[in-house]
């Protein structure tokens with residue numbers, strides 16, 4: 001699937017209300033493991049492909065400055081509406097930046113986001129973002145993310161299962177893939193691995209894995 005078809009796919013999901021990935025509360029894997037990034041209050045956390053995730057609300061509540069990026073305007077409007085917040089909205093090149101308090105979301109395609117627009121980030125939280133993308137786009141996303149933030153600590157939640165069992169999304173991402181895409185910049189620690197209860201979509205045995213990415217020291 002190319003970038004354009006991927007964008008249409010997700011826009012249509014939001015238009016049809018097919019948002020089974022959305023969780024009404026902060027994800028317990030986030031709340032359990034965010035401390036592993038060792039970020040001080042006030043640190044800037046990037047949440048790529050954020051949807052209308054309540055994880056951003058929780059992170060802001062912990063004292064972090066949160067920046068999301070999301071393709072769908074529907075998701076971004078719903079996120080702020082549900083919080084009863086009226087965000088400030090600015091056009092920034094091909095994107096629009098919505099901000100209220102310590103949360104801002106770039107509405108638009110992450111591939112149009114630049115390091116200048118994003119500004120410096122201290123950490124990344126990726127849940128259902130890397131694994132939302134098909135393989136070719138996933139590789140491009142990993143490279144783009146690195147170019148946006150440089151190697152900053154990251155908490156990543158993946159699913160690992162037999163890809164021949166289900167088409168995806170969510171797609172299976174194993175450690176070999178992480179090493180290939182991110183190995184030049186990061187060391188990886190598996191913080192938690194748990195079986196998906198009842199199997200993924202009730203059909204396929206899968207494990208949900210939580211990774212910490214630690215930036216490698218610059219090579220001399």
Ligand SMILES: C[S@@+](CC[C@H](N)C(=O)[O-])C[C@H]1O[C@@H](n2cnc3c(N)ncnc32)[C@H](O)[C@@H]1O
Pocket residue numbers: 006007010011021022023048049050051052053069070071072075108109110111127128129132
């Ligand atoms: C599986 S959802 C996960 C959303 C969120 N991370 C969560 O945990 O609820 C993937 C999200 O990525 C968004 N998305 C997909 N491709 C994108 C792109 N190129 N740029 C920005 N957002 C994108 C979709 O609209 C969708 O909201």
